[in-house]
Amino acid sequence: MINWPNFVSQLFNGLALGALLALISSGLTIIYGTLGVLNLAHGAMFMIGGYAGYVTYSYTGSFILAVIAGSLFVMALGVAMERIIIRHFYHRPHEDQLLVTFGLGICFVEIVRLIFTSQSQVVPPPALLQGITSLGFLFYPTYRLAVVGIVAVALGGLFLILYRTRLGMIVRAGIEDSVMVDSLGINVYRVFMIVFGIGAMAAGFAGIINAPVVSLTPGVGDDILVETFVVVVIGGVGSFPGAILGGLIAGEIISITSMFNPGYAYVMLFAAMTLVLVLRPHGLLGTQGRE
Amino acid sequence: MSTKDFRPGRTSSVSRRTLLQAGAGLIGGTVLPASMASRAFAEDKPAIGTYPAGTSGSSAFIGISVPRTGTYAVQGEDELKGYQLAIEHINSGHDLIKKISPKTSKGVLGKELKFGVADSAAKPNEAVQAQQRFISENKAVMITGGTSSAVAVALNKLAQREKVIFVCGISGSNDTTGKDCVRYGFRQNFFGQTAAAAIAPVLIKQFGKDKKAAYLTPDYTYGHTVTKSMQDFLAQAGWTTVTNQVSPLGAPDYSSYLLNVANSGADVLINVNWGHDAVLSTQQAKQFGVLDKMKLVVPYQVPFIARETGGLMQGVYAATDYWWTIEDKYPLAKMFNEAFNKKFGYQPEWGAENAYISFAHWARMVEEAGSFFPPDVIKAYEKGETIPSLVGDVHYRPEDHQCVRPVIIVRGKMEKEMKNKEDYYEVVEIVPGEGLMQKPDAFGCHLGDYT
Numbered sequence: 001m002i003n004w005p006n007f008v009s010q011l012f013n014g015l016a017l018g019a020l021l022a023l024i025s026s027g028l029t030i031i032y033g034t035l036g037v038l039n040l041a042h043g044a045m046f047m048i049g050g051y052a053g054y055v056t057y058s059y060t061g062s063f064i065l066a067v068i069a070g071s072l073f074v075m076a077l078g079v080a081m082e083r084i085i086i087r088h089f090y091h092r093p094h095e096d097q098l099l100v101t102f103g104l105g106i107c108f109v110e111i112v113r114l115i116f117t118s119q120s121q122v123v124p125p126p127a128l129l130q131g132i133t134s135l136g137f138l139f140y141p142t143y144r145l146a147v148v149g150i151v152a153v154a155l156g157g158l159f160l161i162l163y164r165t166r167l168g169m170i171v172r173a174g175i176e177d178s179v180m181v182d183s184l185g186i187n188v189y190r191v192f193m194i195v196f197g198i199g200a201m202a203a204g205f206a207g208i209i210n211a212p213v214v215s216l217t218p219g220v221g222d223d224i225l226v227e228t229f230v231v232v233v234i235g236g237v238g239s240f241p242g243a244i245l246g247g248l249i250a251g252e253i254i255s256i257t258s259m260f261n262p263g264y265a266y267v268m269l270f271a272a273m274t275l276v277l278v279l280r281p282h283g284l285l286g287t288q289g290r291e
Numbered sequence: 292m293s294t295k296d297f298r299p300g301r302t303s304s305v306s307r308r309t310l311l312q313a314g315a316g317l318i319g320g321t322v323l324p325a326s327m328a329s330r331a332f333a334e335d336k337p338a339i340g341t342y343p344a345g346t347s348g349s350s351a352f353i354g355i356s357v358p359r360t361g362t363y364a365v366q367g368e369d370e371l372k373g374y375q376l377a378i379e380h381i382n383s384g385h386d387l388i389k390k391i392s393p394k395t396s397k398g399v400l401g402k403e404l405k406f407g408v409a410d411s412a413a414k415p416n417e418a419v420q421a422q423q424r425f426i427s428e429n430k431a432v433m434i435t436g437g438t439s440s441a442v443a444v445a446l447n448k449l450a451q452r453e454k455v456i457f458v459c460g461i462s463g464s465n466d467t468t469g470k471d472c473v474r475y476g477f478r479q480n481f482f483g484q485t486a487a488a489a490i491a492p493v494l495i496k497q498f499g500k501d502k503k504a505a506y507l508t509p510d511y512t513y514g515h516t517v518t519k520s521m522q523d524f525l526a527q528a529g530w531t532t533v534t535n536q537v538s539p540l541g542a543p544d545y546s547s548y549l550l551n552v553a554n555s556g557a558d559v560l561i562n563v564n565w566g567h568d569a570v571l572s573t574q575q576a577k578q579f580g581v582l583d584k585m586k587l588v589v590p591y592q593v594p595f596i597a598r599e600t601g602g603l604m605q606g607v608y609a610a611t612d613y614w615w616t617i618e619d620k621y622p623l624a625k626m627f628n629e630a631f632n633k634k635f636g637y638q639p640e641w642g643a644e645n646a647y648i649s650f651a652h653w654a655r656m657v658e659e660a661g662s663f664f665p666p667d668v669i670k671a672y673e674k675g676e677t678i679p680s681l682v683g684d685v686h687y688r689p690e691d692h693q694c695v696r697p698v699i700i701v702r703g704k705m706e707k708e709m710k711n712k713e714d715y716y717e718v719v720e721i722v723p724g725e726g727l728m729q730k731p732d733a734f735g736c737h738l739g740d741y742t
Contacts, residue, residue: 122601
């Protein structure tokens with residue numbers, strides 16, 4: 001379907017898709033950038049955010065409360081995870097960190113499957129955002145349009161925390177040189193816990209925001225995790241602006257390629273990642289600081 | 292991310308008992324005259340596959356692999372329940388099994404059936420690894436399971452290599468009993484060709500000639516062959532394909548594909564996706580307004596899709612293997628529904644039906660052969676006898692091991708038409724299987740050797 005209206009539609013859709021990917025990826029990249037832990041349970045936490053929101057929605061009927069509950073529950077889970085398990089792995093090899101977070105991810109998914117089964121669950125968008133909006137050049141689901149705005153605000157909030165607060169300064173300093181931050185008398189481990197909580201909250205928030213777009217299943221995080229990694233690799237592992245740029249690039253690649261040949265959408269995504277790895281191994285906006 | 296639900300607990304207890312009983316059998320065999328020994332011991336057949344080791348004790352082991360995670364997990368669980376019920380019925384000599392396999396008393400040839408379950412995650416490599424283990428460690432006499440034609444094709448090859456019979460679970464690809472058919476593989480359920488041959492006339496009658504169709508196709512053997520069959524049959528009435536959106540299995544989002552569909556000018560959207568992919572793509576088609584512009588058709592029905600899409604299947608035509616309300620017409624279906632509902636608390640979908648009946652057919656064939664010796668069991672199938680099923684009499688074709696069975700065309704009921712919460716479809720037509728089949732060699736089937 002190569003024609004002008006479809007091209008514009010796909011361009012716009014790429015933006016919407018990319019915004020969501022950017023939000024999910026930002027949590028992953030913040031945690032890696034600061035803690036050096038590649039959290040393979042990130043997809044599962046994204047999924048749990050959706051389910052926590054779903055449960056809240058089922059009881060209250062309020063989408064706003066669902067978003068708050070989804071975010072806070074996963075933040076609490078993230079903090080607990082960091083305190084009980086992850087902190088024991090900061091000084092262990094990367095392989096151990098990958099294995100423990102991967103294992104935790106499997107546990108989370110299977111616990112959710114045990115409680116909710118594999119049947120999909122639906123969280124409808126708030127009444128105000130249901131239906132389709134005409135943009136002149138295309139009809140687009142109103143909620144997806146709103147998601148672009150919601151994600152922009154959320155990423156803006158994260159930006160303010162990271163770039164306009166003392167905590168953010170410490171976090172960014174931690175990304176550059178955590179040993180130096182530690183030796184300056186800052187309790188790095190407390191910061192680590194907060195960062196893990198914020199990263200987890202971003203995943204949970206994305207999970208519940210994404211819930212009305214997809215139908216929830218225990219595997220919803222598995223599918224998105226792969227794309228998230230691609231985004232982070234393209235943008236630069238550990239770089240917050242990189243996650244946003246990577247997300248938008250990934251969204252556009254998937255969307256535009258599918259206009260020409262949908263079968264190649266993901267092939268092109270991985271090809272782009274490979275190209276970035278060859279030309280700029282640390283990603284488009286990544287720094288070479290962290291091993 | 293996926294997990295493996297391999298249950299060694301079931302097998303270890305089997306092994307111990309098997310060992311003791313096999314020991315007793317061997318000791319008994321030395322003191323009894325040959326004529327009094329059991330049939331399995333008396334046979335003078337060469338060892339092949341897991342024969343005779345797999346049936347030397349008082350039990351026989353079945354390897355089951357179904358997706359319990361991933362996009363086909365919901366359908367896999369339903370399928371597993373069908374297997375569990377079949378094994379329970381065979382071991383207890385239930386009336387329903389006796390109607391399908393009259394020689395069955397308890398077990399198969401007197402052997403109690405034991406089984407192991409593995410999660411295939413709808414991935415061929417995981418299914419093959421698990422079944423290979425069931426064959427080598429548990430001496431499985433038969434392997435079964437499905438819900439992905441990619442898995443079915445891989446297990447076909449494993450079965451032929453290991454000389455262990457594979458009773459195929461859900462698989463919709465023409466290739467399973469077409470170019471990838473094997474001597475050791477059998478399929479009961481309907482598939483791309485028969486689905487298309489059955490539903491195309493209904494669609495043409497309903498929507499008219501010379502329509503423009505858009506397809507959503509999962510990118511593997513099932514999707515490609517079902518879409519091809521639908522295109523071929525609908526082309527006869529002047530239908531054209533305006534776009535075919537091919538997506539990977541388990542795609543997290545269908546927006547870009549659906550925008551292409553929305554801009555294609557199609558009259559009908561033919562959604563070939565399956566499992567959760569079908570649910571998600573249908574829901575998102577609604578979100579993008581596609582379902583307001585064009586009619587939806589699901590040529591290869593997905594168990595539970597009506598429940599999961601919350602009303603989006605209303606008025607939608609689909610071809611299926613089984614829908615529970617046909618029990619008014621088929622007494623065995625009624626017996627099956629009652630037994631299934633009693634045990635699991637819901638009406639069985641077609642995954643469970645296919646699992647149950649294909650398993651029961653295997654039991655019948657072994658009883659008919661009077662031996663677990665695989666070539667004899669295969670030849671029992673290849674006699675092509677007319678045998679009962681839950682949808683009337685059927686038979687297996689000797690040339691490609693495909694069961695010739697009716698295809699059921701259903702249409703999603705409006706909410707006000709539903710008599711109860713599981714009354715999602717009305718049965719529009721039950722199309723006899725014979726007229727739907729391609730010529731046995733049309734899809735390039737060469738079965739291979741018995742030994």
